Amino acid sequence: MTESMASVSSQPVCVDSEGLLLEHLRAGDAAAFETLVRLYGGRMLVAARRLLRNEDDAADAVQEAFLAAFKSIDGFQGTARLSTWLHRIVINAALMKVRRTSRRPEEAIEDLLPRFDADGCWAETVQDWGAGSEELLERRETRVLVRRCIDALPEAYRTVLMLRDIEDLDTDEAADILGITPNATKIRLHRARQALRTLLDAELGAAGAFDTDRAGRLPMPSHGPAAQRELRA
Numbered sequence: 001m002t003e004s005m006a007s008v009s010s011q012p013v014c015v016d017s018e019g020l021l022l023e024h025l026r027a028g029d030a031a032a033f034e035t036l037v038r039l040y041g042g043r044m045l046v047a048a049r050r051l052l053r054n055e056d057d058a059a060d061a062v063q064e065a066f067l068a069a070f071k072s073i074d075g076f077q078g079t080a081r082l083s084t085w086l087h088r089i090v091i092n093a094a095l096m097k098v099r100r101t102s103r104r105p106e107e108a109i110e111d112l113l114p115r116f117d118a119d120g121c122w123a124e125t126v127q128d129w130g131a132g133s134e135e136l137l138e139r140r141e142t143r144v145l146v147r148r149c150i151d152a153l154p155e156a157y158r159t160v161l162m163l164r165d166i167e168d169l170d171t172d173e174a175a176d177i178l179g180i181t182p183n184a185t186k187i188r189l190h191r192a193r194q195a196l197r198t199l200l201d202a203e204l205g206a207a208g209a210f211d212t213d214r215a216g217r218l219p220m221p222s223h224g225p226a227a228q229r230e231l232r233a
Contacts, residue, residue, distance in 0.1 A: 018082050025073045033070050040083055041066070044090045051094040051162055053151060057101065058094070065093040091167060092177060095159065109154050109195055142204075149199040157192035164189050 021039075024032030041062065048058035048065075069089050076085055150158055163174040164185075175185040 022073070022076070022078070022082060025070065033066070036069070036082075036086075037066055040086055043083075044086060047087060047167065048090055048094040050166060051091070051159070052097060057097055061093040061097045062090055065090040068093065087167075088173070088177070091163070091169075095177065098155065098159065109157055109191055145203055146200070149196055149203065152199055153192060153195055157188060157195060160185060160188045161192040161196065165193075 021032055021035060025036065044065065045058055045062050048061045049055065052058045052061060065086070069086055076082070150161065153161065160174060160178065163169045163177065164171070169177070171182045171185050171189075174189075175182040178185060180188070
């Protein structure tokens with residue numbers, strides 16, 4: 001966490017419940033804000049880093065998010081956990097920074113999508129990657145490769161895949177953050193998974209690796225919590 005955030009207070013509030021912390025925050029207690037940072041800062045920085053891929057940008061986004069949360073705490077309705085609400089603010093702050101930051105030239109998504117013949121069958125041979133997903137994700141070098149391939153996706157597709165398959169937001173939450181319809185979110189996610197499959201085919205097809213379905217889905221949240229934890233690490 002940045003120095004400006006850590007120096008808000010040297011005496012964090014000692015709380016034994018989220019409700020008590022929220023009460024202090026709504027009262028404008030600066031020490032409660034420091035407690036909020038101490039409790040949730042680390043995991044929020046990890047979430048921002050996954051989206052921004054840059055330590056300084058991630059730290060800036062988290063600082064902006066915590067300050068925004070402190071200023072808008074009266075608007076928190078308490079229908080979700082405080083950490084869930086804060087996570088959403090961090091994701092929004094990170095995506096705003098993504099949109100403000102110039103990105104490298106990107107490969108067209110169409111070049112990464114599977115091709116089908118006149119009968120609707122796959123035009124290219126689908127690689128058999130062999131090893132089970134849980135076994136594969138235990139290999140550090142493979143996790144690094146998956147992240148590298150995700151990073152190679154066009155930004156709009158990388159972002160929706162991160163929100164749905166890594167940050168574990170549901171379709172409506174991701175659509176709201178992205179400013180698109182739930183149906184458009186589903187379509188974009190499907191194309192992102194297919195494109196990621198193509199990138200992984202190029203890297204791993206010959207050696208044998210992931211167990212995915214024909215839609216190109218990786219072993220992420222819907223394929224078990226262990227796989228999700230490994231890709232979040």
